[in-house]
Amino acid sequence: MAEEVILLNFWPSIFGMRTMIALEEKGVKYEYISEEDVIKNKSSLLLQMNPVHKKIPVLIHNGKAICESMIQVQYIDEVWSEKSPLLPSDPYQRAQALFWADFIDKKDQLCVCGRGTWRAKGEELEANNKEFIDILKILESELGDKPYFGGHKFGFVDIVLIGFYSWFPEYQKFGNFSIELECSKLIAWAERCLERESVTSLSQALKRVENRVC
Amino acid sequence: MAEEVILLNFWPSIFGMRTMIALEEKGVKYEYISEEDVIKNKSSLLLQMNPVHKKIPVLIHNGKAICESMIQVQYIDEVWSEKSPLLPSDPYQRAQALFWADFIDKKDQLCVCGRGTWRAKGEELEANNKEFIDILKILESELGDKPYFGGHKFGFVDIVLIGFYSWFPEYQKFGNFSIELECSKLIAWAERCLERESVTSLSQALKRVENRVC
Incomplete structure (x- = not known):
């Protein structure tokens, strides 16, 4: 069966x-549908x-929708399992990867604090x-001297x-701040990640973000 | 190697x-360590x-800690995979199960609204x-006429x-409200779940909650 993979996203x-990088890592061709106005x-x-x-993002695979970016990355890892495994196969290492991914998204804390830099004032x-x-320091401490969070391989x-x-x-x-x-x-670590084609292929999106007026 | 499984919890x-039910479903014997004061x-x-x-809860398996209840349940499902699979093996069905589990914990919304019943007043x-x-209605709609969320089998x-x-x-x-x-x-559905031994074995904890002074 021909695979139909669609990503509904806002740049x-x-x-x-996340989902785009995972698809690129696996070499999955997909159609990109841009949502124009995700608010109103x-x-x-x-x-x-x-x-x-x-x-957004919504991944649509053969007509079936998969929602939530972290679940999409896990799904992509399971469906296209032959190439570039993203999550470790060892249950304890998997649990550790899921823990740190959950930490990043916990109550959207990194996302909320990031936005807070231009929304908050004074104290x-x-x-x-x-x-x-x-x-970021907790994450850096977890990274330690490893090249990537999972060790020697770029992953989840x-x-x-x-x-x-x-x-x-x-x-x-x-x-x-710096x-x-x-x-x-x-x-x-981020610069190391940017050497990967799956990440640099997003450079257009990244560039647009840099030029964005917040 | 003899397995050493410890659950550090507050009743x-x-x-x-969640972690206790998953361990019971798998028939895993474990030592329960009660944390007396999780606040101060x-x-x-x-x-x-x-x-x-x-x-809490922290699952400690052969000296290694696994944190976060949902990650613990996935870990238990992977390590003791022979008995009572909790997550479906099909990637799309797994993604759906993870989506609804994430919905339940999203920004702690069910938990926060639950507490809100005794914390909020008036409007x-x-x-x-x-x-x-x-x-709850969204969850009920997802349950539909199935006996369990995953279909005919009690699961994740x-x-x-x-x-x-x-x-x-x-x-x-x-x-x-009712x-x-x-x-x-x-x-x-909840009463159906309560017919399972893995859930009824928690009856002591459940009873204590009923008698709790909030």
Whole structure:
């Protein structure tokens, strides 16, 4: 059966980037459908395919919708299992990868603190920046001296986190801090990730984010 | 190698119940260590085993800690895979199960609205109750006429959700509504789950919750 793979996405989405990187890692060809207005004018396809959350990204594989970026990455890893495994096969290592991915998305904390850099002011901004850097430092500590979160191979946690890097210039500008100074190892990890074709193929999206007026 | 399985828990935890049910389903013998004060006086074992979140439940398998209840249930399903599979093997069905489990825990919404029944007042309580019932109705709609969320077999989503049932009497009392009237199919599903030994073995914990002074 010919595979029909569609990604319904909105270009600056950190979450959509995860799914795109995973598809690229597996060499899966897909049709990209761009949602034009994810706030006020959601497409009928989006409402039909994700009736519960009504949010991008939605992966549609042979007519069936898979929602939530982390679940999509796991799904892609399971369906196209022959190439570039993303999650470790060992149950304990898998649990560790899922733990750190969950930490990144926990109550959207990294995402919320990131946005807080341009939404908060004064003391609130200071507290927000501290929390944001603290989260990055915990992640950096977990990375340690490994080239990637899972060890020597680019994988699940790298995919879950790398999209945030595209927003680092904005976070730094509005938060008035330097992530490089605070977390140099994390920056080195991000640059390592950017050497992968699956990640650089998103460079257009990343570039657009850099030029974005927030 | 003899298996050493320890669950570090605090008895009324809905999250700990998930891990206990999964262990029971698999017939895994484990040592239960009760955390006495999860707010002000966390044990050194808890701080050592879950240094990031410092929260129960923690599953300790042969000295290695696995944190977060949903990740624990997946881990248990993978390590003791011969008996009572909890997640479907088909990738799409797995993704669906993970989606609904994630929906239940999304931003802790069911948990937060549940607590809201005794924390909120007036209009805030009304809005809270509406959101709580809306979430249950979405879940009931997903259940449909199936005996369990995954179909004919008790599994992952059932385990993730059933612990909340032990708090239904409290939610109803403080929220002043009837879940039975609003979501009769969901109540029938919960009673079906309670026929399973893995769930009834938690009856002591459930009973304690019923008698709890909130």
